[in-house]
Amino acid sequence: MKLIELHILQSFPVSCLNRDDVGAPKTATFGGTTRARISSQCLKRAIRLQAKELCPELYAGERSKLIVVPIAEVTKRYGAPANQALAVSQKFCHGLATFDESAFKQNGIRKVKTLMFLSPSEREEIGRELAAILMESKDAKTMDKRIQSAASKVREAKLKDAADIALFGRMVAADHSLTVEGAAMFSHALSTHRADNDIDFFAAVDDRQQNDPTVKEESRTASAMIGTLEFISAVYYRYVGLNLGLLGDDRHLEALSAKDRRRVVDTFLHAAVLTIPGARKNSMNAHTLPSYVLGLVKDKGQPLQLINAFERPVRSREGLLGASVAALKEHHEQLKKTWGIKPSLEIAIPDKPLDQFCAEILSYV
Secondary structure, X not given: OOEEEEEEEEEEEEEOOOEOOOOOEOEEEEOXXXXXXXXXXXXXXXXXXXXXXXXXXXXXXXXXXXXXXXXXXXXXXXXXXXXXXXXXXXXXXXXXHOEOHHHHHHHOOOOEOXXXXXOHHHHHXXXXXXXXXXXXXXXXXXXXXHHHHOOHHHHHOOOOOEHHHHHHOEOXXXXXXXXXXXXXXXXXXXXXXXXXXXXXXXXXXXXXXXXXXXXXXXXXXXXXXXXXXXXXXXXEEEEXXXXXXXXXXXXXXXXXXXXXXXXXXXXXXXXXXXXXXXXXXXXXOXXXXXXXXXXXXXXXXXXXXXXXXXXXXXXXXOOHHHHHHHXXXXXXXXXXXXHOOOOOEEEEEOOOOHHHHHHHHHOOO
């Protein structure tokens, strides 16, 4: 497979970029020691939203349970009466992802039980087909049969406006023919060194507490609330890969021009390098930029992380970032020598600025 790979090292100060079920930073054990972790799911969502912001016309997919009304609106636009458009959309969506009857009974909200990732062009084709079904069907049995087959319009609608679906994938349990294998690959980000969560004790003050008669006089100078938050600081390694062969096939971005496919990849590269998860972005503001990014283009082979550069945790009295960069470079050179890996392109930030880094990679797309 033809691949683009990014190997990213980034240092974050006090932060909680990805929380677990009790609000603590996520961790994992690797190389026998505890590491800070940012899940791949967290990184994927942050990158997907950033790509949508950078290039909304090509990254226009939307993942939601609230698909009934948007499809009904399209159906109505193609000439269907409003009440019939809503009914046929609800029936179609029930077959696709199971209509949520309890949400409708309790709140009057029309939604399905499973998230669906659809593009504007797919919703358009579905709505067009449902409107045609309403106008052409002579009996309820024929209509129901055609509604069941309307999902084929999703397969026919090319992802010309939904690079996010092509890159990040779509799983449809009710109809596997609508499933799209994502062309992008992500690792969980792990710290290159041992990292343990720490605790921040905080106190909040009521500015008018001295005038509060419900507070005892001797307590009026005390804090109104106290609590704790967990945080961590670490140098993370993360891997992002892009299967260029898969990206260009007929279920992905074949319908796009070569120029637009390069725009898709360029947007993805910028988002992958620059995006940071948004958790506690105001209270801790850990926003930094990567210190080192190794970019590789491979004409053949398989995706290959370089995480084993850090299987033995990095230790240094002169900071962890420089030692992590050195370990990554050494491990990569060893792999190339041992396994005969020969990238078509090998380029790095900060040796090249971001825009030139992306431009050189794009010349291989």
